[in-house]
Amino acid sequence: MELRVAGIIDESIVDGPGIRLVVFTQGCKHNCVGCHNPETHSFSGGKLVDIDSIIQMVKSNPLLDGITLSGGEPFEQVAACSSLAKKVKELGLNVVTYTGYTFEEILKEKDFRDLLMYTDILIDGKFDITKKSLMLKFRGSTNQRIIDVKKYLGII
Numbered sequence: 444m445e446l447r448v449a450g451i452i453d454e455s456i457v458d459g460p461g462i463r464l465v466v467f468t469q470g471c472k473h474n475c476v477g478c479h480n481p482e483t484h485s486f487s488g489g490k491l492v493d494i495d496s497i498i499q500m501v502k503s504n505p506l507l508d509g510i511t512l513s514g515g516e517p518f519e520q521v522a523a524c525s526s527l528a529k530k531v532k533e534l535g536l537n538v539v540t541y542t543g544y545t546f547e548e549i550l551k552e553k554d555f556r557d558l559l560m561y562t563d564i565l566i567d568g569k570f571d572i573t574k575k576s577l578m579l580k581f582r583g584s585t586n587q588r589i590i591d592v593k594k595y596l597g598i599i
Contacts, residue, residue, distance in 0.1 A: 444493070444494050444522070444523050444526050445491040445492060445493050445494070445523065446466070446468065446491070446492055446493075446494055446497070446520055446523040446524065446527060447468065447469040447470060447486075447489050447490070447491055447492075447520060448466055448467060448468060448469055448489050448490060448491075448492050449467040449468065449469045449480065449482060449483040449488065449489040449514075449515055450467045450489075451464065451465065451466050451467070451492075451497065451500070452464070452465040452467075453500065453504065454504070454506070454507075455511065457581070458511040458513060458539065458541075458581070459509065459511045459539035459564060459581060460508065460537075460539075460564070461507075461508025461509065462504075462506050462507055462508055463507065463508060463509055463510060463511045463539065464497075464500060464501055464504065464507055464509075464510045464511070465510070465511045465513055466497060466510060466511070466512055466513065466527070467480060467483055467513050467514060467515060468483065468489075468512065468513070468514045468515035468516065468517050468519070468520055468524065469483055469485070469486065469488050469489030469490075469514075469515050470483070470484070470485065470486035470488075470489075470514075470515050470516060470519045470520065471483055471484045471514050471515045471516040471519065471543065472516065472519065473516060473543035473569050475543065475569045475570040475571070475572070476572050477570060477572035477575065478570055479570070479583060480513070480514065480515065483514050483515035484515070486519075489515075494523060494526055494527040494530065497510075497527060498527070498530050498531070498534075501531060501534065501536065502534065507536060508536065508537060509531060509536040509537035509538055509539065509563070510527070510528075510531050510536065510538055510539070511538075511539040511540075511541065512524050512527070512528065512538065512539070512540045512541065512558075512562075513541040514541060514542075514543075516542060516543055516544075517540050517541070517542060517558065518542055518544055518549065518552075518555050518558060521554055521555055521557070521558050522557075524540075524558050525557040525558040525561060528540070528558060528561035528562065529557075529561050531561075532561050537563040537564070538561055538562050538563050538564075539562070539563065539564045539565075539566065539581075540558065540559075540562040540564075540565050540566070541566045542565065542566070542567055542568075543567075543568065543569040543570070544567060544568075545567050545568055546565060546567045546588070546590050546595075549565075549567070559592060560592075562592050563591070563592060563593065564589060564590065564591060564592065565588075565589075565590040565592050566581055566582060566587055566588070566589055566590075567587060567588050567590060568584075568586050568587040568588060569586075569587075570583045570584050570587070571584040571585075571586050571587075572584070574586050
């Protein structure tokens with residue numbers, strides 16, 4: 444299975460807890476004013492990458508705590524992102540997913556549930572430039588939330 448990506452960062456400490464491989468998905472309908480990654484909005488940009496090659500990148504770095512799915516909008520490629528997240532979880536690593544959708548919107552969308560269930564931490568909500576803050580951990584604006592998905596859903 445392939446995923447359309449804008450780019451991949453091998454190691455990051457600002458896109459979730461610990462050391463993370465970050466996959467920037469390509470394509471986003473939100474088009475938030477002041478978006479940090481406006482080049483990821485087009486659905487025809489980026490390049491197709493086989494998710495098994497991303498898994499090989501993850502396996503080759505024993506320092507990783509997990510991956511972060513960012514964007515673009517990971518839920519716009521929910522099947523491929525779910526497959527990637529499942530494989531990462533099978534390796535014993537964690538998954539952080541950034542989305543412009545709210546947690547409540549995701550819960551209502553049946554097709555989004557698989558990716559949500561493989562996500563450990565969800566950073567939700569559209570970036571709001573009027574609520575921008577450089578002091579926030581892992582977020583760009585104060586309306587965005589850091590959600591421990593398993594704890595919130597009572598799965599732990």
